Amino acid sequence: GAVVSQHPSRVICKSGTSVKIECRSLDFQATTMFWYRQFPKQSLMLMATSNEGSKATYEQGVEKDKFLINHASLTLSTLTVTSAHPEDSSFYICSARTGGAGETQYFGPGTRLLVL
Amino acid sequence: GQNIDQPTEMTATEGAIVQINCTYQTSGFNGLFWYQQHAGEAPTFLSYNVLDGLEEKGRFSSFLSRSKGYSYLLLKELQMKDSASYLCAVMDSNYQLIWGAGTKLIIKP
Numbered sequence: 001g002a003v004v005s006q007h008p009s010r011v012i013c014k015s016g017t018s019v020k021i022e023c024r025s026l027d028f029q030a031t032t033m034f035w036y037r038q039f040p041k042q043s044l045m046l047m048a049t050s051n052e053g054s055k056a057t058y059e060q061g062v063e064k065d066k067f068l069i070n071h072a073s074l075t076l077s078t079l080t081v082t083s084a085h086p087e088d089s090s091f092y093i094c095s096a097r098t099g100g101a102g103e104t105q106y107f108g109p110g111t112r113l114l115v116l
Numbered sequence: 117g118q119n120i121d122q123p124t125e126m127t128a129t130e131g132a133i134v135q136i137n138c139t140y141q142t143s144g145f146n147g148l149f150w151y152q153q154h155a156g157e158a159p160t161f162l163s164y165n166v167l168d169g170l171e172e173k174g175r176f177s178s179f180l181s182r183s184k185g186y187s188y189l190l191l192k193e194l195q196m197k198d199s200a201s202y203l204c205a206v207m208d209s210n211y212q213l214i215w216g217a218g219t220k221l222i223i224k225p
Contacts, residue, residue: 044159044203
């Protein structure tokens, strides 16, 4: 199956710093990548949809200036949490779609962010 | 509004069979997905149904009835490693995935 990697797997940072998370599709080209956030014991919450070469589409309530998304190539998307605060501590998961809109999303292993 | 319903938690015995139900009300339908998520890990893809009927894949099967807005995931010969949350997700008319809250499955020896 399609493989998606994420880096780092875990990060601890001080409040006010910025954190960058990378999402890569290893064996396929992903025209669309998705960024999710998951709080403990809750379901996935879509933050934004990222299409290669264009601006990301953010879900309602997600601050685009705080969560910067760059999808510069068909195999790489990055999420930067700017000026992180403790309430941003969460499990961030990316997924990538192998083909068109109806295709399956494959998930990266996730990045656990802890902001002190 | 759009809504996906699945039980919060289920318990089953090792070696047995368990059926996890999912009902949905969405604006349009472009397929239903089942994902498995172990605690602290990202979801992994299990199955995809877009037509009515049963899709079998090893110990796992998934069923869909579009007219009833209903699906189930059937797990046979349960193993301890099957203890996880099972997420039902429906792709709506805009090709957005609408997620259920997940069903936590506890397997007892």
